[in-house]
Amino acid sequence: MPKLLVIHGAGMNMRGKTQIDVFGPMLLPEYDVHIRKYAAELGCEVEIFHSNIEGEVINKLYEAHESGVDACIINPAGFSSGYRSLNAALSQVKFPSIELHISNPARRGGQSEVAKVARGVITGFGIFGYWMAMRGLLDILAKK
Numbered sequence: 001m002p003k004l005l006v007i008h009g010a011g012m013n014m015r016g017k018t019q020i021d022v023f024g025p026m027l028l029p030e031y032d033v034h035i036r037k038y039a040a041e042l043g044c045e046v047e048i049f050h051s052n053i054e055g056e057v058i059n060k061l062y063e064a065h066e067s068g069v070d071a072c073i074i075n076p077a078g079f080s081s082g083y084r085s086l087n088a089a090l091s092q093v094k095f096p097s098i099e100l101h102i103s104n105p106a107r108r109g110g111q112s113e114v115a116k117v118a119r120g121v122i123t124g125f126g127i128f129g130y131w132m133a134m135r136g137l138l139d140i141l142a143k144k
Contacts, residue, residue: 001043001044001045002043002044002045002070002071002137002138002141003044003045003046003047003068003069003070004039004044004045004046004047004069004070004071004072004073004134004137005046005047005049005060005061005064005069005071005072005073006035006046006047006048006049006072006073006074006075006130007049007050007051007057007060007061007072007073007074007075007076008028008031008048008049008050008051008075008077009050009051009052009057009074009075009076009077009078009079009080010051010052010053010054010076010077010078010079011052011077011078012028012031012050012075012077013028013050013052015027015028015031015102016028016030022103022108023102023103024102024126026127028050031127031130032048034127034130035048035130036048038130038131038134039134041131042131042134042135042138044134044138046134047064047069052078054079054083054085054086055085057079057086057089058085058086058089061089061090061093062089062092062093064093064095065092065093065094065095069095070095070137070141071095071096071097071098071137071140071141072090072093072095072096072097072098073097073098073100073130073133073134073137074090074097074098074099074100074114074118075099075100075101075102076099076112076114077101079114080105080112080113080114081111081112081113082113083113086114087113087114087116087117090114090117090118091117096119096137096140096141097117097118097119098118098119098120098121098122098133098136098137099112099114099115099118099120099121099122100121100122100123100129100130100133101121101122101123101124101129102124102125102126102127102129103123103124104123104124105123106123107124119137119140120133120136122136
C-alpha cells in the first residue's frame with residue numbers, strides 16, 4: 001500500500017478561523033478527516049503533518065525520505081515563497097511531491113516558489129484538490 005505524506009504549512013491552523021471568504025469555513029481537523037477518507041477510498045496510507053516552523057517541515061521531509069514514504073502532498077500556505085531551505089529539502093528527497101492550494105493564489109497575485117521543485121501543482125479546487133493530488137501521485141507511482 002503506497003504511503004503518502006501530507007504537509008500543512010504555515011498558517012493552515014487558521015483555516016476556518018480567518019479569510020473565510022477565500023478559503024471557506026472548514027477547520028484544519030476537518031481537512032484531515034476528508035484527507036483520510038480520500039486515502040481510504042484510493043487504497044493508500046496517509047500521514048498528516050502540520051507545522052508553522054520551516055525547520056520542522058524540513059526535518060519531516062528528511063525523516064520521510066529515510067522511512068520509506070512514497071510521495072508527498074504539500075500545502076505550503078505561508079511557506080509559498082521566500083523559504084529556500086524548504087525548497088532545497090523538497091528537491092532532495094527521493095519521492096515526488098505535489099503542491100496544493102485550496103484557493104488559487106494566482107488570483108490574489110501570489111506566485112509560489114514551491115512549484116519550481118514540485119512534480120505538479122493543484123490549485124483552486126478546495127478540499128477535493130487533495131483527492132486529485134493523491135490520485136495523480138498514485139498514477140505516478142504506478143508508472144515507476
